[in-house]
Amino acid sequence: MCQLMDTTTTAAPLQNDCETELETKPKWSSSLWSWWPSWRPTSMSLLKTTESKILACIRNDIWARFVTLPNQDRIWTLTVTNKAAPNPAAQASKTPLVMVHGFGGGVGLWIRNLDGLSHSRTVHAFDLLGFGRSSRPHFPSDASKAEEQFINSIEQWRQSVGVENMILLGHSLGGYLAASYAIQYPSRVSHLILVDPWGFPARDQNGTEVVKRPTLPPWVKVIASVVSFFNPLAVIRAAGPWGPGLVNRFRPDFKSKFEDLFEDDTITQYIYHCNAQNPSGEVGFRAMSETLGWAKKPMLHRIHLLPPSMPLTMLYGAQSWMDSSSGDRVAEIRGQAYTRVQLINHATHHVYADAPDEFKKAVEKICKSVD
Template sequence: RTGYVQERVNIGSGPPGSKVRWFRSSSDEPRFLNTVTFDSKPDAPTLVMVHGYAASQGFFFRNFDALASRFRIIAVDQLGWGGSSRPDFTCRSTEETEAWFIDSFEEWRKAKNLSNFILLGHSFGGYVASKYALKHPEHVQHLILVGPAGFTEETDPKTEFVTKFRATWKGAVLNHLWESNFTPQKIVRGFGPWGPNMVRKYTSARFGTRSTGQKLTDEESSLLTDYVYHTLAAKASGELCLKYIFAFGAFARMPLLRSAPEWKVPTTFIYGTEDWMNYEGAQEARKQMKVPCEIIRVPQAGHFVFIDNPSGFHSAVLYACRRFLTPNPDNESLPEGLSSA
């Protein structure tokens, strides 16, 4: 096992004069982001890993040791998630909600004294990583987006089925719940003592019987279930971002596709071949980008590609970062088993 240091990084109570609601605090108490930094070789490139919605850094448990052999790995829980501070969520717009995550991450970067790094984000974390790189491109050497949210528009013809479903009474009910900010975590909390069993059924199915790749061992399943339950059952905070960032159907209210021409950071998209996130949105974005961009698909993997097929995921990350790891990156070919899109 690779050695590591866990810390709660103080990001303060916000820059002077900030109008972002997460900074507002009657007592000016500081916020903290839970951070784990793994031991690494001297001069290893820094790779910062950002989790997705309803998740936290521990979801990368199958990846830390392998990636730490080549990178200085720093995994962080976003504000309002995992082991980080969970302030009251008082944002009332998409702009404020994006600032909650982007600006808290920037304060974290300053506190960690990081000048530049490779930034990896999964799903909703990919959305946040993209928005951060658009605002602070000078700090991001390379962007790795793993099954990122936000690249599909509601006007996409392929998503017509969602519009049709929303027109049914069931769809109308679910859409109302979405707009009232009813989150999956509320269900877990509402089940009280039955909550852990509910989470256990999900993890054992998603990463066990219905896994598209490498199933969890009994020990992994038990540990992940316990971890997921406690992160979901804790105080509601960051989870309440949902309705401000996405419309029902996981369509971004401010789609990243529209920002593609403004991209300033070389980018690699990584998708599992069974991922429900549509990689065609990334293909559309690539057409509009003025920076290097590649799309890699990993076999026998779904949305949680790094759990389903860790070795394939590691190969994809190493290939994406070849210019930081090898003296002759142009001579590197796509690892066997992976495919380009």
């Protein structure tokens, strides 16, 4: 089990009092609903505390900090390097791996992967704009504009961190955004890795599915029904003090995925605190989606815009509710361009947590092919 330890030597120093106050103090209007945030047992401070317990499991060197964008939005970022590397200069010269989480997630969910994947190269992971501990700005209701806001923030983050080229890995919603980013900024991506990506399948003009998918799990159906009327995670906030229990009830699988690391509800508490804050990124997601499972601008319609010279690997969980036939269709569309579709056995949608060893082997093999 992971033990909460002093991370002052590996984590970023605490912000000054003014910055911490800005980070943790909830923002709401003085309207009739001013009581609403206090009814929810969450805050940025509680999210920070829960995340710190998760990050204490990391044994390599970790630099955790906010990266400030030109418009003053902040992206919460982890940079992990191998403190036992025999040749740190050689590690630093290798193309870094950049990891983008999925909908409702955050950097803490990569806890099974960060140490292993940083063995031979630098790994960056960040909370998408509007999610986790990153800034939560307003997102437009137009699908193209919302997507562009996400992509602009990723490119500005890249510039601020000083990454010239990267191996870009995205999971679920992060996979959709990673593909969009690679289309717009192909010179910055040495290899694109999409892990159970959302938003690829399309429907024909009659509204039928072009790509079939397995039966959705109950929690997906619940959220899908909410998406039509409210922001996707509104039910968690509306539940108030019952919110944490709601996450445990609908996502008991998450606790089991990390049970060898945490005996308690650390992971489900982390998911709750990530998603019980004021909605932002999920507003952008709602703008981009028709329902939970479908994008207004399906990536299958645009994947041909990736340059043929860019290698692409798509990793799917063999038991995922996402259908890997989308990956097969991508391979057909790209023709002779390098495109590999790989199924990870004994894994569901959260491949990185279900089969971390197989996930590590697959990603490491790709990284080694880059340099």
